[in-house]
Amino acid sequence: MPHNRAVRLSTLSWLILALGLLISAFAALQVKRVGEADAVKNFAFSADQLAIKIEERLAAYALVLRGGAGLFDASDAVTREEWRQYAAKLQISEVAGGIEAIGFARLLRPEELAGHIAQMRAEGFADYRIRPAGRRPLYGTVLFLEPFRDRNLLALGYDMFSDPVRRAAMLQARDTGRAALTGKVELVTETAGQAQPATLMYVPVYRKGTSWNTLVQRRQALIGWSYGAYRMQDLMHGIFGDRLAHPEQPVGLRIFDGDRADPHQLLYQNLDRPHQAAPSPFFQQRLIDFNGRQWLLTFDHANPAAGVDHTAAWATLSGGTALSMLLFSLIRSMSRTRSRALALAEQLTGEIRQRERQFEQLLTRLQTIASRVPGVVYEYRLYPDGRSSFPYASEGIRQIYRISPEQARENAAAVFTAIHPDDLEDVAASIQRSADQLAPWRHEYRVRFEDGTQRWVFGDSVPHREEDGSISWYGVITDITARKQAELALREANRQTRHFREALDQLSSYIYMKDTDSRYIYANRATLELFGCTAATLAGSRDEQFFPLDTARRLRQIDARVFAGEQTREEVESIGKDGRRTVFLEIKTPIYDEPEQQAVVGLLGISTDITPLKTHEQQLEQLAHYDALTNLPNRILLADRLHQAMLQARRHHQSLAVVYLDLDGFKAVNDHYGHAAGDKLLMTVAARMKEVIREGDTLCRLGGDEFVAILLDLNDVDASKPLLNRLLQAAARPVSLGRHRLQVSASLGVTFYPQAEELEPEQLLRQADQAMYQAKLAGKHRYHLFDAEQDRSLRSHHESLEHLRAALHAGEFVLFFQPKVNMRTGEVLGAEALLRWQHPQQGLLPPAHFLPIIEEHPLAVELGNWVIDAALQQIREWQQQGLSLPVSVNIGARQLRQRDFARQLQELLGHYPDIAPRLLELEVLETSALGDLAQISQLLEDCRGLGVGLSLDDFGTGYSSLTYLKRLPATIVKVDQSFIRDILEDPEDLAILDGILGLASAFGRQVIAEGVETREHGDMLLRIGCDLAQGYGIARPMPAAELPAWVARWRPEPHWAGLRRLNREELPLLYAGIEHRAWLQEVTATLTSGSRSWPPLDPELCRFGAWLAGQPPLAPARREALAELHRRIHDQAEQLRLAHQEGRSRDAQALLATLFELGDQLLAQLESCLE
Structure with a gap:
């Protein structure tokens, strides 16, 4: 038993050491990755700040140049001194360093060059000239430049418009009204050994006081550009100073013109080292867009190895290793001897508890580290009986599978439920293979959630076989949805591109793409077969390799327009080596890098062989535009030729003649000898007439025996007469047909263009046709010239009559009324009705604009009767308002010659029985009474018999004033205003007026003076005995509605009543x-x-x-x-x-x-x- 326990303790110590070292290494690795990510994030933030700094400085320069443009809008003419003062006040080098110079480039046209050069030399620049030399459509010449010293002196007179790179930016600024940057250039002020890449900024300057809201207005109003020049090294040093070389985070910056890192477009770099093949983890790119000009900024750490602080990672690894070794030593110590352990148990208990606390702290740290790792850090265990669980899973499992760590701790079913059903079998199989082979498990699969959304994940772990036969995997599962979607999109794009190219290869049209140097980069199968090459040999080739030089040159010209943004549709003719002519329909459109940027990167072309179609068109053209019998242009082509000839005549300020020609006697030939003979005659005469006209003139056949000739470039009418005579002679020459000798003649009608008024081609033909009939009426075999002046006068007169008749019927005529007064008593004697035309477009027109047109036309009678009727109607309306006021109307000469005028007047009066006839007065113009004085006198007697009043108007302007005064039954004489106007300065007019007053008194007539303009006129009239007056000094003519109010407030001058009449x-x-x-x-x-x-x-x-x-x-x-x-x-x-x-x-x-x-x-x- 003790031995077994010691063995178990020994095994446990090694297991704890292995697990501790594994966890320590994994934790240190994660801390290292977090540190690297933070360093990259901080570097990216620095890159953002540097890019923003550049954008802000460019915006500041644009504002400075906009101020320069505003200087021209605030001054009528900006001088060189004013520009120098403006630049000095800006203190650019102190406020915004890096700017080389600011200047003004003036827009010049070729006709302005001589005056400009003379003016500059007069300012003291004796050797001034425009550089580079050569004639160009436009010039953008440097006129002002500050500071104007040292090498900047070299820029004066330089034509920036001659450089395509500068010109592109200048045109962009002109058309958009905003600042524009050039591409990579070298300043003309650079000296040998000191040159560096540079750029220029342009702001358009428009003419003062003009509008430039539209593209056309901006182009017309442009007078030049305010511009700034920037050497890139100096510019960046002015913006950043020593910031890029900061010791804590040195930055390597490169700036490229455009959106690609093209070494040829390198504008700036702060580190002199070759471009790295593989960028460091710190590598960043930023794209700056300044009004359409893009700069690509690349940032990298100058010392990537020193850019990341690994102190925390090493500390984590050291601490974990030390802790693991401590636990290992402790357990090994316990395993050596039970007795020693029992003896030291009490002593070690405290140490063990302390180490347990340390172990718990270490586990807490490891769990914290695991929670910070993107995705889920986990331990997955597969038991021999098929069960599985996740003994450990970080909090990331909530984002990956949307479950908690506790849900998977005892049973992994919740994890496998979240796996997409289509991927579940593959996942299980890959886990089994990893378990069988104890090989690392790496697998991509999808997870699907209850709301239907799905994500792509990637699992990466290492297996370990446990003592009980179960397999444990330790690793990480991360979310790769964004990367996976990008891969799928790229794969789909490649598939669609492949299918598209396969479809293009099936088309018979020639489809191709070129880069901006007009080099082929793609062609479909039909194009490759036409060129006789493969896709590999086509790449980089040009049109000169496949077409004749003139055809290739034409294609290059079309390409240039497409690269400028134009879509083209052109027919191009090519002659092959075998002499065979081929016509292609070329349709080309620009290819843009990004549609919103409008940066053209190439073109797409579709070419179709339309040779058969063109041949068919030519055949149809011949049938449609030429006469089948004579092969002369027909009526359709005549219309086009005449239109073009009229345009040319206007452009060159020359005349042309249109000759309408009809053959005399042709019908008799046709009827007597047959149509075949008639056709032969027409063909012969047509050929002869075509021979006698000049090259450039046109002879057309309208049909039958009618022809039209267009004679160009005539200096005057007389220049056409020799040509007309030759046409007459050619038509009259006999034609031999077999045994018969046939002869016809021609009648010509001629009209000329241009004329005083603009005409359409059809009007010219009608004029020539009318003149031709006049020639026939005059005896044939001659020409007649159309009188355009007489025709225009007749048409204008007829049009005016029609307008007046329409105005009368539309009720556009109105009556105004001018009062007649007694200046001494203040009595209003009546009012004269004055006709006005309320024209819809021209407004109120006086009678002088229209009455002369109808003076001798029946419309004058109709209009005169309307005036009488309207006057009677107005008298009735005033009576209804309580105002009884006589109204006089003018009677024209045409009315007086109407024998039934008195009867017409009686009928008009009969329409208004409630109006006394005495309230109507007829004013007869003295000049209107010319003619049968006895008849007119009797007519007026008949009118007076109806009760109306009569007056003699404009007295003194006629031929027999005394006779009229004696014979005509007028009771009132109105003296013409021409005798009244100058009585204050002209004693002769005053004497005439005095004589008229004497005559009127002798014949018992009252006198009214017309044209009383001032108070002084009234004074003079009252003194010589003329109390009655009418004129602007009394009242201007007014609408009928205003007259009652005027009568109520009218008062004569206060002193008029007491002004004494002088004796002789x-x-x-x-x-x-x-x-x-x-x-x-x-x-x-x-x-x-x-x-x-x-x-x-x-x-x-x-x-x-x-x-x-x-x-x-x-x-x-x-x-x-x-x-x-x-x-x-x-x-x-x-x-x-x-x-x-x-x-x-x-x-x-x-x-x-x-x-x-x-x-x-x-x-x-x-x-x-x-x-």
């Missing part, structure tokens, strides 16, 4: 004042017009001086005062003339003001004489 003896004073006012107006006109002819400046030579010299009937003192003031006025005028001639404009203005003050004093003295 006082009129010379009135004329004297007008003479003086006219003299002042002449002085003003001389100053404003620049004329050297002044009115009389001698006081005795002007008309007012002559009046004074005539001893007017004034008191001597008053006459002397007027004479003195008159002399002062003329002296002032003489001084004004001298100042004006000497160019003393300020003195002239002051003298002119004084002159008018003195003139007002003279007029005031004359006014006092009248009082």
Whole structure:
């Protein structure tokens, strides 16, 4: 018994040592992995911070350049000094280091180069020129650059637009309105031995005051770019300083232009060492996108071996090992001798309990470590009887299987229930194989949960056979769902790609892909057979290897457009070595790396052999566009040729002629000799006419014996006449058919283009057709030129008449009313009805816009009757409102010539029996009464017999005013406004008006003055005895609805009622004042017009001086005062003339003001004489 117990104790000690060392090693391994993961996580965080720092610095530079663009929007013209001051105030090197320079590049077109170079040389840059030399569609020339010293001087005049890399960024900035970065470039300011990769940033500068919301507006408004230049080494040092070389975590940074780590696109690296074939666990990648320009940033630890602190792992391993050795020693010690153990039992009891506590603490630590490991750390045991359990499982089992460790501790059924039914058999089999062979168990399988979701997991463990025959596995099960899904997606993508390529190989079309260097990277089977190569030999080849050089060049041009983002559909013709012509329909579209990035990485092309189709099209084209008999262009092709010829004529500012040609006598030939003879005649005549026209001119057959010729590039009408005569001669030459000698002639109608108004091709043909008929009517065998001016005038007149007729029927005409008043008493005598057209598009139109059109047309009578009817209707409406007001209407000449006008007027009056006829007055224009004066006089007598009033309008403008005044039965004479307008300045107009007043008084007529514009006009009229007036000075024409309110509030000028009418003896004073006012107006006109002819400046030579010299009937003192003031006025005028001639404009203005003050004093003295 004691021996057996000692054996058991010895075995137990070794077992505990093995288990302790295993757990210690596993725990240390997990602590090592956690430490490495934390180090990688911290390194990734540092990489994120560095990437953000770069993005922030680029955004700051963009803001600086945006401020430079704003400088142009705030100033009309930015000078070099203003740009220098702006750059100096930015203090860029202090605020944001790393920037090489900021500048402004101006957009120039070829026609602006000479002026630009001259201006720069005038600024002091004597050797200034544009570099590189050569003519280009656009230039983006460096104009300003700060700091403008040292090597930056080399950039002045450099055309950035000449470099494709720079140009791409400049165009992107122009079209988007945002900052844009270039790809990898070398600055022109670099010197030998110091060059380093660089990049430039551009911000567009648009013309001040323009809108740039759309792409078209931005392109039109662009004047240049504000830009910054950055050497990458200096830029990164300005951003990070010594941060990348931090002793605790040195970072290796590489920056590539684009989204791939292409060594040719390397912009920056801080460690001078070759690219590692296998990156360290610290390796990170970040992609920066700056307005479409991508930079790939790669980060790695400069010393990966020193990047992870393994102190905790070593401490865990040391502690576990020490604890295991301690337990092993203890149990071995107990196994040596029972007696010693019994003797020392009491002593060791305390030590054992202490070690138990330590063991419990160690187990707790191991469990804590296991809980931190991703997935589940477990011990799985399979018993000989088939039962199984998980004696130990970490808390991760809750995430992997959604069960607790306790649920699987005695029975593993809950774990196997969670395994997907389709994978359960394989899992069980793999466990059995591992148990049979004691081989590591590694297996991927799915678990499925009650909610239907499923996850992929991976088990990795090592088996151990227990003494009782059971097998125990120690290991980890981790969730690999994300990795598994990626693998499945990749496998599916590969499968679909394979099927897609197999499908493309079945197509007869030629399908291929190229990279951005136009090198083939894929082609389907049909393309490979066409080229006579294999997929392996095709890769990297170009079109020059398979097509003639001109065809390959055409294909490369199409490729370039596709790489610029355009989808193309082009027909390409190729001539093979055997001379065989083949036509391909090439459809190409860009291939984008990522659709939202719009970065073109290649193209996809589909090519189809359409040679048979093109041959068929040509046959159809011939049938569709050419006459089968004469092989001349037919009517369809004529329409296209004429359209193109009209476009060319407009573009080159030349004329063309359209000749419509009809054969005279052809029908008789056709009827007498038969259709075959007629066809032969047509063919012969057509060939002759085609011979006599020039190359570039077109002869078409419309059908039958009708032809049309288009004659191009004519300087004038006369240039066409030799061609027309040759056509006539060619058509008239006899044609021999067997024994018969046939002869026809031609009639030509000719019209020209362009004309004053734009025409369609069909209109030109109609014009030529009309002219051809005129030629036939004139005797045939001749040409007739179409008169476009006469045709346009007739059409315009007819269109205007139709518009007016439609407006009348649509009710668009309205009446406005202008009051007629007695200025002395304030009485409103009536109102004149004035016609207006309320045009739907042009608004309210006065009668001068439309009445002349219908002056001699029956529509004038219809419209005149409408005016009378509308006036009577308005009188009725006013009467219903309590206002009884006479209304006068104008009667036109056409109405007066209607013999039944009186009857028509009677019918109109009959429609309004409640209106007294005296409330309607007919105004007869003096010029409208020309003709049979006796007939018109009788007609007006008949109208007066109906009770209406009559007045003679615009008196004084006709040829026989006295005759009309005597013969026509008008009770009122309206003096034309042309005699009223200038009575304040023109004594002749005042004399005419005075004469009209005398005549009207002699014949017993009342006088109304039209065109009273001001209060002064009213004063003058009242003084000479004309109390009745009408004009804007009284009231403007107004709608009918406003007139009652105006009548209610109308009041004449307060002084008009007491203004005395002058007698004949006082009129010379009135004329004297007008003479003086006219003299002042002449002085003003001389100053404003620049004329050297002044009115009389001698006081005795002007008309007012002559009046004074005539001893007017004034008191001597008053006459002397007027004479003195008159002399002062003329002296002032003489001084004004001298100042004006000497160019003393300020003195002239002051003298002119004084002159008018003195003139007002003279007029005031004359006014006092009248009082």
